[in-house]
Amino acid sequence: MKIKCVKNKIDAKSHYSILNKDMSDYLTIGKTFWVYGLRFSEHCNYVYIYNEEHLVEVPMEMFEIVDSKVSVEWIVKAQGVQEVMLWPNLFYIDDFLENFAEREMKERNEFNKLKAIIEVE
Amino acid sequence: MPPLSDIADLQASMGDFTPYYQQGESFSYGAWLDGFQTSLDVAGIADPFGIADGVNAVIYVGRGQWADAGISAMAMLPYVGNVAKSSRLASNAVRLTKKLASESQMAEIGQIIIRSDKLRDAAKLAEKYGGNATDWVKKTSQPFTINGVKFETHWYENLLTGAREEYKTKFIW
Numbered sequence: 001m002k003i004k005c006v007k008n009k010i011d012a013k014s015h016y017s018i019l020n021k022d023m024s025d026y027l028t029i030g031k032t033f034w035v036y037g038l039r040f041s042e043h044c045n046y047v048y049i050y051n052e053e054h055l056v057e058v059p060m061e062m063f064e065i066v067d068s069k070v071s072v073e074w075i076v077k078a079q080g081v082q083e084v085m086l087w088p089n090l091f092y093i094d095d096f097l098e099n100f101a102e103r104e105m106k107e108r109n110e111f112n113k114l115k116a117i118i119e120v121e
Numbered sequence: 122m123p124p125l126s127d128i129a130d131l132q133a134s135m136g137d138f139t140p141y142y143q144q145g146e147s148f149s150y151g152a153w154l155d156g157f158q159t160s161l162d163v164a165g166i167a168d169p170f171g172i173a174d175g176v177n178a179v180i181y182v183g184r185g186q187w188a189d190a191g192i193s194a195m196a197m198l199p200y201v202g203n204v205a206k207s208s209r210l211a212s213n214a215v216r217l218t219k220k221l222a223s224e225s226q227m228a229e230i231g232q233i234i235i236r237s238d239k240l241r242d243a244a245k246l247a248e249k250y251g252g253n254a255t256d257w258v259k260k261t262s263q264p265f266t267i268n269g270v271k272f273e274t275h276w277y278e279n280l281l282t283g284a285r286e287e288y289k290t291k292f293i294w
Contacts, residue, residue: 016280016281017255017256017280019233019236019258019280020232020233022230023232024230025229025230025263026232026263053261053264053273053293054232054234054261055234056232056233056234057233057236079238095241097235097239098235098239098240098241098259101234101235101259101261101275102291103291103293103294
């Protein structure tokens with residue numbers, strides 16, 4: 001799945017818990033990204049993109065879909081009644097996402113392997 | 122990868138930077154005093170009476186920075202001390218650039234890289250700084266490069282109150 005950024009900010013009055021609602025310093029409109037996971041939650045739906053530094057979850061409404069093919073690596077899981085994730089198995093591993101954010105070598109290497117697989121599907 | 126000496130310089134300058142937060146000293150006051158002392162260093166080069174260097178030495182003593190106090194005291198001697206002082210000015214320039222970069226990073230909105238339910242320390246943060254564990258996230262700044270070394274600043278933020286805590290500079294290898 002590939003998406004293109006069409007806006008980098010959403011309504012500031014939207015629910016406070018919505019993550020990364022102002023990405024104007026970080027996302028360039030028109031840039032395309034591979035999607036590595038999706039999360040559907042009560043107040044917002046998110047895409048997981050990699051910006052060459054970090055995996056960030058960004059509101060889906062900032063993008064339009066340019067390639068709608070869903071990755072075979074994704075596994076559906078529900079968390080409570082308000083959240084559904086469509087993630088690669090790696091993201092469900094305890095501490096993977098935080099260690100990745102902390103630039104731990106093991107997690108970075110594992111993600112690079114996954115990235116290579118997803119990008120040639 | 123940058124030479125190890127550059128990294129050591131940066132880490133040494135970081136050592137001067139971080140304590141402003143850890144010790145609870147006002148960052149702007151510390152930064153102002155650093156700037157003032159650098160101005161005294163420059164003024165001391167042209168000061169034939171050694172007054173600027175003398176004042177600087179006293180301030181360094183007051184701050185407990187004995188090596189710098191010694192350099193300033195030595196700089197009161199014509200010509201001899203200016204060599205040591207030039208080296209300190211160069212090191213201060215790196216430190217100042219680092220501080221400005223860090224301040225600039227801390228002024229950013231930041232990107233959330235870990236949301237609360239994936240954040241190991243969410244409960245601890247709520248206990249220590251207040252609010253609910255579900256409101257704490259980890260953010261990062263954009264990366265910045267100085268002397269070939271790339272770094273970014275991470276911090277915890279409460280989404281409800283906007284409170285920011287525990288800034289940390291991460292070197293990117």
